[in-house]
Amino acid sequence: MTGARTASAAAGRPQVPPTRPAAHPAASPDGRHISPDGRHAGTGSPDTDPTTTGTEPLNTDPATTGTEPLNGTPAPRRPAVAEATPLRPGEAVPVPTPAPPRPAPAPVPLPDSAAAQDVPQVLAGHGCWYPSTDPGGRNVAFICDRAGVPHLWAGPVDGDGVHLLDADPDPVIEVSWSPDGRWIAYTTAPGGGELTRVLCVRPDGTGRRLLAGGEPGSSAHLGCWQHDGSMLAVTVAEPAPYAGAAAPDLAFEASRAPGWAARDGRAVLLPRAAATAPAPRVAPAGGAVGGPPGGDEPAPRTLAAYLVDPEGAVAPVLLASERGAATLRVCDLSRDGRLALLRRGPRGRREALVVRTRDLRATCEVPVADGDPWIGGFSPDGRTLWLRSDGGREYAALTAVRLDPHGRCAGVTAVAERPDSELELLALNHDGQGAVLVWNVRGVSELEVVELSAPGADTAETATPGADAAGTATPGTGAAGTATPGTGAPGADAASAGPAALLSRRAVPLPHEVVTRAVPAAASGGPVVALSGSRRRPGVWWLPQGAALRTPWSSRDEDATPDGRPPVRPVPMRPVARDGLVLGGWYYRAPGRVPGEPAPCVIHLHGGPEEQERPVFNPLYHELLGRGLDVFAPDVRGSSGYGRSFVDADLGERRFAAIDDVAACAAHAVLAGPADPRRLAVMGRSYGGYLTMASLVWHPDLFRTGVAVCGMSDLTTFFAGTEPWIGQSAAHKYGHPERDRELLRALSPMSRIDALRVPVLAVHGEHDTNVPPGESEQFVRAARERGLEAELLVLREEGHDFRRADNRRLFRRAAADWIERHLGG
Structure with missing residues (x-):
């Protein structure tokens, strides 16, 4: 907040002004500019990629089909x-x-x-x-x-x-x-x-x-x-002030471990040499959601x-x-x-x-x-x-x-x-x-114009x-x-x-x-x-x-891909989970493949968990398809668009079934589609990043590699470091950080890290406070300690969503390079 005015509630019941004030003070030429020092606008490029995470969310609460x-x-x-x-009817809304x-x-x-x-x-x-x-x-x-x-x-x-x-x-x-x-x-x-x-x-x-x-x-x-x-x-x-200590600086620079090496551009890449990192964040005493490192409980x-x-x-x-x-x-x-x-x-x-x-x-x-x-x-x-x-x-x-x-x-x-x-x-x-x-x-929109009575x-x-x-x-x-x-x-x-x-x-x-x-x-x-x-x-x-x-200023359809490769129209798929629940998803076939020819395939998992795969142009998929890689983007249980029961089907201990859904979707891509079972990769962002890490340790023989983006590797440290409002929602989905501590430990990929057998790339935004960068850091560090190839790419001036075209392009190409190298085209 800015300025010196206080709410009128202090002097009595506030009234909504019924009319517009006439005064219009001119903008001051010496007014404060909100741009932080040292930032510059990104350069224009025809290779920008507005996606569901980098631009407006595709209302990702909406699905491919309904289920019973x-x-x-x-x-x-x-x-x-x-x-x-809670604010109850009839109660005065509390005034801070x-x-x-x-x-x-x-x-x-x-x-x-x-x-x-x-x-x-x-x-x-x-x-x-x-x-x-x-x-x-x-x-x-x-x-x-x-x-x-x-x-x-x-x-x-x-x-x-x-x-x-x-x-x-x-x-x-x-x-x-x-x-x-x-x-x-x-x-x-x-x-x-x-x-x-x-x-x-x-x-x-x-x-x-x-x-x-x-x-x-x-x-x-x-x-x-x-x-x-x-x-x-x-x-x-x-x-939120922290008791007994100043609020922690959540910028990545403040928590960088010894051994990190800066590179040109907007990224920091974890070097191949083993790095010594600070102790992981732990849940504060009393189970407070969103506590800072060191155990101080936030107000x-x-x-x-x-x-x-x-x-x-x-x-x-x-x-x-x-x-x-x-x-x-x-x-x-x-x-x-x-x-x-x-x-x-x-x-x-x-x-x-x-x-x-x-x-x-x-x-x-x-x-x-x-x-x-x-x-x-x-x-x-x-x-x-x-x-x-x-x-x-x-x-x-x-x-x-x-x-x-x-x-x-x-x-x-x-x-x-x-x-x-x-x-x-x-x-x-x-x-x-x-x-x-x-x-x-x-998963497809239908629009109606209605007159209300x-x-x-x-x-x-x-x-x-x-x-x-x-x-x-x-x-x-x-x-x-x-x-x-x-x-x-x-x-x-x-x-x-x-x-x-x-x-x-x-x-x-x-x-x-x-x-x-x-x-x-x-x-x-x-x-x-x-x-x-x-x-x-x-x-x-x-x-x-x-x-x-x-509108004349929107891109023409023929200009969607400046490289001249037309986008791929996906086909819907309906995998069946191990317990019989019907899932959904969209399969993208790489151009130039002979029908029926087995192809390397990337299983891409959305975030949320309540988001949903929609048939929209995704530049990441376009990059992967251009490398000869198929993409299957499924909706596992917990996705929206299939009804309230489907959204709630992954709560608590049912999260284990959602992890198994990833394996069921991979099997469906092989049996009902042209995916090569020997060349499968898994990738996802946010909750999809968590599922990626979980799939690699719960099903270690299924995938050849994985790319985890802004994912949670340990639900205990996640609760200790995330925003309090994220913690409230997450407790409903995964379990309470105090009452369900054993469940959270069992659901955490870090608890099964010894089962990891394949190379992994982690990607994170440096300013992510929804899922702090330490979640990726500790997973990569643990993989390296076990002799596995693992890297961490941190994107500068990004949070939980990647919004800048140059960063999205860097991320997209780094992920495609990694997967192509480990799967082959």
């Missing part, structure tokens, strides 16, 4: 409340009172960083994604990596007048154009790390300013705009959500805060300012929370689906809440939550659902009367200020404030309102397989969507009147 519930039983209702300091008090966010003017539209030069092989339109829908702000780094750009949907709005080298993550058209807000990741900042800029590139996340060690996340565009919601994660961080005026004319307004929270994002505000919709909770236990802004009381909570964080919004009258929810069901659906005049739940109805596919994206129109729905059908606006009551007796649910009872998904039972004052429904729905054909983001129609007459496909790079498309028009 495990054992023929319906999925249990998901927990509605997270474990850490740190000592000394931390200031609320305040805008800090920055030097303008826009550039002419022809600087840098437009390159053919680039990606564009994460669009956000102006109020008229004819101009789009978006992220593009044509300069080698994901930057903020803007341009018309039907013209070439594209221009760069921020030329700083920090990768851009999200974008949001204000409803009044005056500002474009966006998040950046300084140094490519995991901490993010929220900025805003005028559409012409002037007035750039830092809104939140400027304080050392803090992080800020983008929320929604107020409907009149006057204020923006941001969530600030305060740095839980606080997430605080504010409304911030970009012009600084109105003091920030506190909306909610939670100590020890996993996530907290403001997704919408009712048009009268009475209610805020928050998405909170760790993975697998997300929930929508309605908060009354006048007294900061939570009035309603409903389970919602993982994946895209923009879970829904309010109807114009504030009496219906539209959500993308999988509460009480196998697949996420469009759900209407009826609210009484005090914001309490009065009934839940599934308005649009499919029996074997999930709703992965929900985007509401600015007027709240229509929406775009994107369904995940066996939320009856009862003419009978809406007005809450009486101060009537807490009527407007507050009784804590612990759940009678008034907690939704009961699937029942649809209306409350007393909603019985005559009638059910919410879809007045119309229209399917829109798509030119490519996967939608990663959708912006509803405005005056332009059609939605704007970000599309990815197996034969194209990510691009932005305009869909007026059902037509599909590629």
Whole structure:
């Protein structure tokens, strides 16, 4: 956080400003520039590779096909409340009172960083994604990596007048154009790390300013705009102080072991000589998730959500805060300012929370689906809440939550659902009367434009200020404030309102397989969507009147691969696990192979574990295929897109079955595909990196080599070093670091390191705090101590995701070189 203002809650109940302030302070030419010293923008290259990890996530909560519930039983209702300091209906949202008090966010003017539209030069092989339109829908702000780094750009949907709005080298993550058209807000990741900042800029590139996340060690996340565009919601994660010691420096430089050797470029390569490293991190006493090295226990961080005026004319307004929270994002505000919709909770236990802004009381909570964080919004009258929810069901659906005049739940109805596919994206129109729905059908997207009906606006009551007796649910009872998904039972004052429904729905054909983001129609007459496909790079498309028009500044399909080798269209596969569970995946056949000829094959494992393989162009796969290597990208149990039971099929001790799924997928690639059983490699990132290391030690005779990217080698040291909010989610998936210590030890690849028999390459980002670099370091060191060939590549200015084109290219080629050398083409 930056600035000296404090939340208005200290002086009384905060009120959401109903109108836009008129003042507009000019940007100061001597304002603080947020770029760290010594960083430079990446050079442009036609060989950039926007992938699911390097650009916008492909909403990787979405799958190739649906499956029946495990054992023929319906999925249990998901927990509605997270474990850490839950916010219950009827309870006041806790307000942090740190000592000394931390200031609320305040805008800090920055030097303008826009550039002419022809600087840098437009390159053919680039990606564009994460669009956000102006109020008229004819101009789009978006992220593009044509300069080698994901930057903020803007341009018309039907013209070439594209221009760069921020030329700083920090990768851009999200974008949001204000409803009044005056500002474009966006998040950046300084140094490519995991901490993010929220900025805003005028559409012409002037007035750039830092809104939140400027304080050392803090992080800020983008929320929604107020409907009149006057204020923006941001969530600030305060740095967690450590008891008895300063917070550790998580940069790789601080933990480098003796024997590390620097090389030219952005990488550090572990030398072949044995290196002596510091002792591994261990879980602190008491089982605290996310402890620092040395056993000091961190104080839980606080997430605080504010409304911030970009012009600084109105003091920030506190909306909610939670100590020890996993996530907290403001997704919408009712048009009268009475209610805020928050998405909170760790993975697998997300929930929508309605908060009354006048007294900061939570009035309603409903389970919602993982994946895209923009879970829904309010109807114009504030009496219906539209959500993308999988509460009480196998697949996420469009759900209407009826609210009484005090914001309490009065009934839940599934308005649009499919029996074997999930709703992965929900985007509401600015007027709240229509929406775009994107369904995940066996890994391919289907898009619908719908008209919404939320009856009862003419009978809406007005809450009486101060009537807490009527407007507050009784804590612990759940009678008034907690939704009961699937029942649809209306409350007393909603019985005559009638059910919410879809007045119309229209399917829109798509030119490519996967939608990663959708912006509803405005005056332009059609939605704007970000599309990815197996034969194209990510691009932005305009869909007026059902037509599909590629924006002129997005790459052409024929320019997807500058080397002239056309992309490979994968074929779906359905492996069967050892226990009979049907899995999924996509097989890519290297060009030029004679049909049926056995080929060396790379089994590539996605992260998450809840991510999903989609048929999109992946430059890593393209590199491997160009070396004559086939690629099989499976979805083992725990992947999304196949229903809630499939996602939960790897919890706890069932993780051993997920490790066996890798072997089953390799066998399927050999028996049902053309993979050569004597030339198999395994590779994956994040959770896929963990599975890679686990597969190499659980099935040591199956693979000839492995490449583990940002993977966990020891779940105990992982819990001790990861971010606390990551630890909350991971405890639900793998086991609690204190109560399930033996299980975590048994699931850790390091516990079976003596079984490792093949060469291994590990790759990590130097600023990764999700999975600290020490996880790769200790696995490589242990492999070398046993006389095996092992190397570690650390990428500079990268975190858990690799976003810079030069680093992605270095990683891709190093991995392909390694696998080709050990498998042969």
